[in-house]
Amino acid sequence: MGKRRKEEKGKEKEEKEEKEGEEEERKKKRREEEEEEGEKKEERREEGKKVKKKKRRGKGRKGKR
Numbered sequence: 001m002g003k004r005r006k007e008e009k010g011k012e013k014e015e016k017e018e019k020e021g022e023e024e025e026r027k028k029k030r031r032e033e034e035e036e037e038g039e040k041k042e043e044r045r046e047e048g049k050k051v052k053k054k055k056r057r058g059k060g061r062k063g064k065r
Contacts, residue, residue: 037054
């Protein structure tokens with residue numbers, strides 16, 4: 001393996017780690033938001049008000065066929 005290939009592999013590895021870190025942050029943030037929404041919904045239920053169901057995400061056109 002040449003010097004150039006090692007450098008490329010190192011860059012690829014760094015990019016992959018950075019991408020995974022960003023993805024993990026997004027998931028964590030999303031989880032926190034969902035928890036907050038859940039708490040809000042619980043409060044509304046306790047008050048006796050109706051709670052709207054959340055639409056599912058990520059299916060796209062696949063779910064409509």
